[in-house]
Amino acid sequence: MENPVGTEEIACKGACSENLSAVEDAIYVIGGKWKLKIIIVLQEFGNVRFNELQRTITGISARVLSNELKDLELNGFVKRVVHAEQTPVVVEYISTDYSRTLKPVIISLSEWGKSHKQNIREDVFSFG
Amino acid sequence: MENPVGTEEIACKGACSENLSAVEDAIYVIGGKWKLKIIIVLQEFGNVRFNELQRTITGISARVLSNELKDLELNGFVKRVVHAEQTPVVVEYISTDYSRTLKPVIISLSEWGKSHKQNIREDVFSFG
Numbered sequence: 001m002e003n004p005v006g007t008e009e010i011a012c013k014g015a016c017s018e019n020l021s022a023v024e025d026a027i028y029v030i031g032g033k034w035k036l037k038i039i040i041v042l043q044e045f046g047n048v049r050f051n052e053l054q055r056t057i058t059g060i061s062a063r064v065l066s067n068e069l070k071d072l073e074l075n076g077f078v079k080r081v082v083h084a085e086q087t088p089v090v091v092e093y094i095s096t097d098y099s100r101t102l103k104p105v106i107i108s109l110s111e112w113g114k115s116h117k118q119n120i121r122e123d124v125f126s127f128g
Numbered sequence: 129m130e131n132p133v134g135t136e137e138i139a140c141k142g143a144c145s146e147n148l149s150a151v152e153d154a155i156y157v158i159g160g161k162w163k164l165k166i167i168i169v170l171q172e173f174g175n176v177r178f179n180e181l182q183r184t185i186t187g188i189s190a191r192v193l194s195n196e197l198k199d200l201e202l203n204g205f206v207k208r209v210v211h212a213e214q215t216p217v218v219v220e221y222i223s224t225d226y227s228r229t230l231k232p233v234i235i236s237l238s239e240w241g242k243s244h245k246q247n248i249r250e251d252v253f254s255f256g
Contacts, residue, residue, distance in 0.1 A: 012184045016172045020185075022241035023164055023234060029244060033155060040147050045138045056140045057148075098247075101240065106151060108236040112229065113150030116157060119226075 026105070029075055034060055034068045036106060039077055042095035047081065049092050069093060077102070154233070157203055162188055162196045164234060167205055170223035175209065177220050197221060205230070 012020060030036055034057065041056050042048055048056075054065050072078035077099040083090040140148060158164055162185065169184050170176055176184075182193050200206035205227040211218040 010169075010173045010176055010180050010184060012169055012172060016168070018242070019168050019234070019238045020165055022238040022245070023168065024161075024241070025245050026237040026241035027161060027164070029241075031159065031161065033152075033159065036151055036155070037148055040144070040151065041138075041140055044140060044144045048138055052138050056138060101243065104236040105233075105240050106147070108232040109154040110147045110150040112233050113152070113154035113157075114146070115229065117150070117153050 035072060038068055038072060039095055039099050039102060040106060042078060042093060047092040047094045163200060166196055166200060167223055167227050167230060168234060170221060175220040175222045
Protein backbone atom coordinates (compact mmCIF):
# COMPACT_ATOMS: atom_id res chain seq x y z
CA MET A 1 0.00 0.00 0.00
CA GLU A 2 1.12 3.55 -0.51
CA ASN A 3 2.31 5.75 2.29
CA PRO A 4 0.68 3.88 5.19
CA VAL A 5 1.85 6.35 7.85
CA GLY A 6 -0.25 9.33 8.93
CA THR A 7 -2.31 9.33 5.77
CA GLU A 8 -5.46 10.81 7.28
CA GLU A 9 -5.70 14.56 7.43
CA ILE A 10 -6.01 15.72 11.02
CA ALA A 11 -8.86 18.01 11.93
CA CYS A 12 -8.77 19.78 15.29
CA LYS A 13 -12.49 20.32 15.83
CA GLY A 14 -14.85 20.30 18.81
CA ALA A 15 -13.08 19.90 22.13
CA CYS A 16 -9.66 20.03 20.47
CA SER A 17 -10.17 23.40 18.79
CA GLU A 18 -12.05 24.71 21.85
CA ASN A 19 -9.03 23.82 23.98
CA LEU A 20 -6.63 25.36 21.49
CA SER A 21 -8.44 28.68 21.34
CA ALA A 22 -9.14 28.77 25.09
CA VAL A 23 -5.47 28.17 25.89
CA GLU A 24 -4.57 30.75 23.24
CA ASP A 25 -6.92 33.28 24.89
CA ALA A 26 -5.40 32.57 28.30
CA ILE A 27 -1.82 32.88 27.03
CA TYR A 28 -2.76 36.09 25.21
CA VAL A 29 -3.89 37.71 28.47
CA ILE A 30 -1.58 36.23 31.13
CA GLY A 31 1.25 34.80 29.02
CA GLY A 32 4.79 36.04 28.99
CA LYS A 33 7.57 35.92 31.52
CA TRP A 34 6.23 38.30 34.15
CA LYS A 35 2.46 38.71 34.51
CA LEU A 36 1.74 35.68 36.66
CA LYS A 37 4.76 36.43 38.84
CA ILE A 38 3.52 39.97 39.43
CA ILE A 39 0.08 38.59 40.32
CA ILE A 40 1.60 36.04 42.72
CA VAL A 41 3.48 38.77 44.60
CA LEU A 42 0.48 41.13 44.72
CA GLN A 43 -1.80 38.33 45.97
CA GLU A 44 0.77 37.52 48.64
CA PHE A 45 1.30 41.04 49.96
CA GLY A 46 -1.83 43.06 49.21
CA ASN A 47 -0.71 46.60 48.54
CA VAL A 48 2.77 46.81 47.07
CA ARG A 49 4.75 49.75 45.76
CA PHE A 50 6.42 49.80 42.37
CA ASN A 51 9.94 49.65 43.79
CA GLU A 52 9.05 46.83 46.16
CA LEU A 53 7.57 44.90 43.23
CA GLN A 54 10.68 45.45 41.14
CA ARG A 55 12.92 44.36 44.02
CA THR A 56 10.85 41.23 44.60
CA ILE A 57 10.55 40.14 40.96
CA THR A 58 14.21 39.60 40.19
CA GLY A 59 15.39 40.66 36.76
CA ILE A 60 12.44 42.79 35.67
CA SER A 61 13.29 46.27 34.41
CA ALA A 62 11.32 49.33 35.49
CA ARG A 63 10.09 49.87 31.94
CA VAL A 64 8.87 46.30 31.54
CA LEU A 65 7.29 46.22 34.99
CA SER A 66 5.48 49.47 34.24
CA ASN A 67 4.13 48.10 30.94
CA GLU A 68 3.12 44.79 32.51
CA LEU A 69 1.27 46.62 35.30
CA LYS A 70 -0.60 48.71 32.72
CA ASP A 71 -1.65 45.53 30.87
CA LEU A 72 -2.69 43.85 34.09
CA GLU A 73 -4.69 46.93 35.14
CA LEU A 74 -6.34 47.06 31.70
CA ASN A 75 -7.41 43.42 32.04
CA GLY A 76 -8.74 43.88 35.56
CA PHE A 77 -6.13 41.89 37.51
CA VAL A 78 -4.43 44.84 39.20
CA LYS A 79 -5.66 48.08 40.72
CA ARG A 80 -3.45 51.17 40.97
CA VAL A 81 -4.06 53.10 44.18
CA VAL A 82 -2.74 56.65 44.52
CA HIS A 83 -2.40 58.02 48.05
CA ALA A 84 -2.43 61.72 47.17
CA GLU A 85 -2.56 62.68 50.85
CA GLN A 86 1.00 61.43 51.22
CA THR A 87 4.05 63.52 50.49
CA PRO A 88 5.62 62.36 48.35
CA VAL A 89 2.49 60.87 46.76
CA VAL A 90 2.46 57.10 47.34
CA VAL A 91 1.36 54.80 44.51
CA GLU A 92 0.55 51.21 45.33
CA TYR A 93 -0.67 48.24 43.34
CA ILE A 94 -3.16 45.67 44.63
CA SER A 95 -4.51 42.51 43.06
CA THR A 96 -8.24 42.46 42.27
CA ASP A 97 -10.82 39.81 43.11
CA TYR A 98 -10.76 38.87 39.45
CA SER A 99 -7.07 38.00 39.65
CA ARG A 100 -8.05 35.27 42.15
CA THR A 101 -9.77 33.41 39.31
CA LEU A 102 -6.19 32.62 38.22
CA LYS A 103 -5.47 30.59 41.38
CA PRO A 104 -5.99 27.20 39.65
CA VAL A 105 -3.67 28.26 36.83
CA ILE A 106 -0.99 29.46 39.22
CA ILE A 107 -1.28 26.33 41.37
CA SER A 108 -1.05 23.94 38.42
CA LEU A 109 1.93 25.78 36.93
CA SER A 110 3.66 25.97 40.30
CA GLU A 111 3.13 22.27 41.01
CA TRP A 112 4.26 21.28 37.55
CA GLY A 113 7.34 23.52 37.84
CA LYS A 114 8.30 21.91 41.14
CA SER A 115 7.93 18.34 39.87
CA HIS A 116 9.75 19.19 36.62
CA LYS A 117 12.71 20.61 38.57
CA GLN A 118 12.69 17.45 40.69
CA ASN A 119 12.70 15.25 37.59
CA ILE A 120 15.62 17.16 36.11
CA ARG A 121 17.55 16.80 39.37
CA GLU A 122 16.98 13.04 39.35
CA ASP A 123 18.06 12.80 35.70
CA VAL A 124 21.23 14.71 36.49
CA PHE A 125 22.03 12.46 39.43
CA SER A 126 21.27 9.35 37.40
CA PHE A 127 24.00 10.45 34.98
CA GLY A 128 26.40 11.22 37.84
CA MET B 129 2.68 59.21 61.94
CA GLU B 130 4.99 59.27 58.93
CA ASN B 131 4.10 57.56 55.69
CA PRO B 132 1.53 55.12 57.08
CA VAL B 133 0.99 53.30 53.80
CA GLY B 134 3.00 50.26 52.80
CA THR B 135 5.83 51.06 55.15
CA GLU B 136 6.92 47.47 55.75
CA GLU B 137 9.40 46.01 53.31
CA ILE B 138 7.89 42.99 51.60
CA ALA B 139 9.85 39.75 51.64
CA CYS B 140 8.76 36.97 49.32
CA LYS B 141 10.10 33.98 51.24
CA GLY B 142 8.97 30.41 51.88
CA ALA B 143 5.87 29.41 49.92
CA CYS B 144 5.81 32.77 48.10
CA SER B 145 9.33 32.49 46.68
CA GLU B 146 8.84 28.74 46.07
CA ASN B 147 5.75 29.57 44.00
CA LEU B 148 7.55 32.35 42.17
CA SER B 149 10.48 30.17 41.13
CA ALA B 150 8.32 27.13 40.35
CA VAL B 151 6.06 29.20 38.09
CA GLU B 152 9.19 30.76 36.57
CA ASP B 153 10.62 27.27 35.87
CA ALA B 154 7.34 26.18 34.26
CA ILE B 155 7.10 29.30 32.09
CA TYR B 156 10.75 28.88 31.11
CA VAL B 157 10.07 25.39 29.73
CA ILE B 158 6.51 25.60 28.38
CA GLY B 159 5.94 29.35 28.14
CA GLY B 160 5.50 31.31 24.96
CA LYS B 161 2.74 31.45 22.41
CA TRP B 162 3.05 28.01 20.84
CA LYS B 163 4.46 25.16 22.94
CA LEU B 164 1.28 24.20 24.80
CA LYS B 165 -0.76 24.46 21.61
CA ILE B 166 1.63 22.10 19.83
CA ILE B 167 1.38 19.67 22.76
CA ILE B 168 -2.43 19.87 22.72
CA VAL B 169 -2.55 18.94 19.04
CA LEU B 170 -0.01 16.12 19.39
CA GLN B 171 -1.85 14.68 22.39
CA GLU B 172 -5.08 14.82 20.40
CA PHE B 173 -3.81 13.13 17.25
CA GLY B 174 -0.86 10.95 18.19
CA ASN B 175 1.51 10.97 15.22
CA VAL B 176 1.35 14.20 13.26
CA ARG B 177 3.43 15.44 10.34
CA PHE B 178 5.10 18.84 10.29
CA ASN B 179 2.79 20.22 7.60
CA GLU B 180 -0.30 18.95 9.38
CA LEU B 181 0.90 20.58 12.59
CA GLN B 182 1.52 23.88 10.83
CA ARG B 183 -1.91 23.75 9.18
CA THR B 184 -3.60 22.99 12.49
CA ILE B 185 -1.81 25.62 14.59
CA THR B 186 -2.97 28.74 12.78
CA GLY B 187 -0.43 31.50 12.36
CA ILE B 188 2.75 29.62 13.21
CA SER B 189 5.57 29.91 10.67
CA ALA B 190 7.57 26.89 9.55
CA ARG B 191 10.72 28.31 11.12
CA VAL B 192 9.08 28.95 14.49
CA LEU B 193 7.31 25.57 14.48
CA SER B 194 10.60 23.85 13.71
CA ASN B 195 12.36 25.65 16.57
CA GLU B 196 9.52 24.98 19.00
CA LEU B 197 9.54 21.28 18.10
CA LYS B 198 13.30 21.13 18.73
CA ASP B 199 12.82 22.73 22.16
CA LEU B 200 9.95 20.38 22.97
CA GLU B 201 12.02 17.37 21.88
CA LEU B 202 14.97 18.58 23.97
CA ASN B 203 12.74 18.82 27.03
CA GLY B 204 11.19 15.40 26.49
CA PHE B 205 7.66 16.45 25.49
CA VAL B 206 7.86 15.43 21.85
CA LYS B 207 9.44 12.56 19.96
CA ARG B 208 10.49 12.86 16.31
CA VAL B 209 9.85 9.65 14.39
CA VAL B 210 11.49 9.12 11.00
CA HIS B 211 9.94 6.50 8.72
CA ALA B 212 12.97 5.89 6.51
CA GLU B 213 11.21 3.00 4.78
CA GLN B 214 8.87 5.50 3.15
CA THR B 215 9.61 7.34 -0.07
CA PRO B 216 9.70 10.20 0.37
CA VAL B 217 10.90 9.70 3.97
CA VAL B 218 8.05 10.50 6.37
CA VAL B 219 8.80 12.43 9.56
CA GLU B 220 6.18 12.51 12.27
CA TYR B 221 6.00 14.00 15.73
CA ILE B 222 4.35 12.33 18.72
CA SER B 223 3.80 13.53 22.26
CA THR B 224 5.63 11.63 25.01
CA ASP B 225 4.24 10.22 28.25
CA TYR B 226 6.05 13.04 30.02
CA SER B 227 4.01 15.60 28.09
CA ARG B 228 0.91 14.15 29.81
CA THR B 229 2.19 15.55 33.11
CA LEU B 230 1.11 18.90 31.63
CA LYS B 231 -2.58 17.89 31.54
CA PRO B 232 -3.48 19.81 34.74
CA VAL B 233 -1.75 22.92 33.38
CA ILE B 234 -3.51 22.66 30.02
CA ILE B 235 -6.89 22.03 31.67
CA SER B 236 -6.59 24.95 34.08
CA LEU B 237 -5.47 27.33 31.31
CA SER B 238 -8.19 26.11 28.99
CA GLU B 239 -10.92 26.48 31.63
CA TRP B 240 -9.69 29.89 32.65
CA GLY B 241 -9.51 31.00 29.02
CA LYS B 242 -13.10 29.91 28.41
CA SER B 243 -14.47 31.70 31.48
CA HIS B 244 -12.41 34.81 30.73
CA LYS B 245 -13.84 34.99 27.19
CA GLN B 246 -17.31 34.54 28.67
CA ASN B 247 -16.70 37.38 31.17
CA ILE B 248 -15.52 39.68 28.38
CA ARG B 249 -18.62 38.85 26.31
CA GLU B 250 -20.87 39.70 29.26
CA ASP B 251 -19.00 42.97 29.85
CA VAL B 252 -19.43 43.89 26.21
CA PHE B 253 -23.15 43.14 26.29
CA SER B 254 -23.57 45.04 29.54
CA PHE B 255 -22.26 48.14 27.77
CA GLY B 256 -24.58 47.56 24.77
